[in-house]
Amino acid sequence: MINGVMIQYFEWNLADDGKHWERLKNDAAHLKEIGVSAVWIPPAYKGTFSGDVGYGAYDLWDLGEFNQKGTVRTKYGTKEELIDAINELHKYGINVYLDAVLNHKGGADETERFLAIEVDPENRNEEISEPKEIEGWTKFTFPGRNKKYSEFEWNYTLFSGVDYDNLTGKTAIYKIAGENKGWAENVDSELGNYDYLMNADVDYSHPEVRNEIINWGKWVINELNLDGFRMDAVKHISEDFIKEFLIEVRKVYGEKFYSVGEYWKDDLDTLKTYLENIGYETDLFDVGLHFNFHKASVEKENYDLTTILDNSVMLMDPIKAVTFVDNHDSQKGSALESEIESWFIPHAYAIILLSEKGYPCLFYGDYYGVGDNKSPHGWVIDKLLYVRRNNAYGEQINYFDDPNIIAFYRKGRENEINTGCVAILSNNEDGEKAIEIGKDRIGQVWEEVTGSGFEDVVIDEEGNAAFRVEGQKIAVWIPKKQ
Structure with missing residues (x-):
């Protein structure tokens, strides 16, 4: 079994040129080469305008096929180009995961008047007005699609809230009034009730x-x-529905149909309860680990590296953990900005790519770059991907005994003496770690592969060796091919 890797194949600042599916198709062979086993593609349906990243989901049934919102293509290209890209990825054995934005709809075709109650944005359970008539963007008729694929149309009775009153021009959180109307109960309790996120x-x-x-x-x-x-945004959506949705699609497409949920919270008890409530139907992004990386990157030598895995899904339930460094939400300028500082990005990728536990997800911005700026980290991520493909197998032994230098050793595949690796991370000064490699490796030569320039190390007669690292850098050591 080769170690799998997911890649989030987009970032917030991609050009609105309709060429992204083409880029993805042309990159398929390279993705296979570096060990990517699955691609998470952005929301591929029509948004509110051609440059919509996809989270302003207008028409889920329009994959870049109909002239709606001033464009046939989406930000990323046409439906035909998307299908070509997916076919190419499948040719190389790479899976494709679509970003499903099911919490809200944006870019309605018409307004409607209805009764609504303004609520306190800091406590959505607290009503701060009597029911009053507002005019909201809630009528979705999809005229450009003309009922192809689905005849379903949306109106205000099918939504629970909006954030804009067209009558007064006021932006606020309005709960739609009516019999049996209200916020969903089985959502996150932040802000009293976090059913409402955005749009309709x-x-x-x-x-x-x-x-x-x-x-x-x-x-x-x-x-x-x-x-x-x-x-997307599962903490804002009824738990019952997420569970039902995944069960129903798997009835048709099989138990192996994959799901990972974005529950943006680093409270482990909440995530554990969520997984239980939805019957473990989905994996979850390891948001707690991301916040550890962010804190470590900001606090530098004052951060205790021995705590880097604390409060992570990776430790709690490794089978359900999708580990990541950054994503489109955490990157600079985004709503949930918590970008990892540049110096620590190699450290974070060493942890997610070389650890025994978790399903790692690369971020397009970290690997390729943001906007027109090429990433300074692509080369080191390539080195780590190489080690993941070839060496990072077997049991993991952690050497988390110093707040400023930690290491872990992967023992390698059984009876394959050229596999295995040692990763060392420093957030302060140069140093070294004595690692017990094993007596079956006596005399074996190990080399450092991230460009430190360190001399090779020979495993001594006790099966041990001292492996070095530069200050605030990483070092990754593997058996040297003889």
């Missing part, structure tokens, strides 16, 4: 809404030949 908030208490989205899920998997979903 989908109300999953309606059976027809649930059916429409489940039907879309089955259709889009078939249409694009998908292997999985990345489920």
Whole structure:
């Protein structure tokens, strides 16, 4: 079994040139070469305008096929180009996961008038107005698609809230009033109730809404030949629906159909409860580990590296952990900005790519670059990917005994003496770690592969060796091919 790697194949500042699916197709062979086994693609359906990253989801059934919102293509290209890219990835044995934005809809076709109650944005359970008539963007008729694939249309009764009153021009959080209306109960309790996030908030208490989205899920998997979903903003969506949605699509596409959920919270108890409540139907991004990386990068030598894995899904439930360094939400200028400082990015990738536990996800911005700026880290990530493919196997032994220098040793595949690796991370000064490699390796020569220039190391007669690292750098050591 070769170690799998996911890549998030987009970042916030990609050009609105409609060429991204083409770039992805042309990159398929290279992705295979570096060991990528799955690609998380951005939301591939029509957003509010051509440059929409996809989270302002307008029409889930329009994959860049219809003239809507002033464009046929999405930011990334046409449906045909997307299918070509997916076919190319599959040719190289790479899975494709689509970003599923199911919490809200943006860019409505018409406004409607209805009764709504303004709520306190800091406590959505607290009503701060009587029911009053507002005018909201809640009517979705999708005229450009003309009922192809789905005849379903949306109106205010199918949403639970909006954030803008067209009558007064006021931006606020409005809970739509009416019989059996209200926020979903089984969502995150932040801000009292975190059902409402943005735009027109989908109300999953309606059976027809649930059916429409489940039907879309089955259709889009078939249409694009998908292997999985990345489920956006799951802490804002009814737990019952997420569970039902994944169970229903797997009835058609099998238990191996993959899912990873974005629950942006670093409270481990909350995530554990969430996994239990949805019957472990999805993996989760390891947000706690990301925040550890962020804190370590900011605090530098004052951060205790022995705590770097604390409060992580990787430690709690490694089978369910998708580990990552940064993503489009954490990168500079984003709503949830918590970008890892540049010096620590190699450290964070060494942890997620070389550890025994977790399913690592590369970020396009870290590997290729942000906007027009090429990433300074691509070369070191390539080195780490090489070690992941060839060496990072077997049991992991942690040497987390110093707040400023930690290391871990992967023993390698059984009876394959040229596998195994040692990773050492420093956040302060130069140093070294004595590592017990094993008596079966006596006399073996190990080399450092991230360009430190250190001399090779020979495993001594006790099966031990001292491996060096430069200050605030990483060093990765592997057996030298004889």
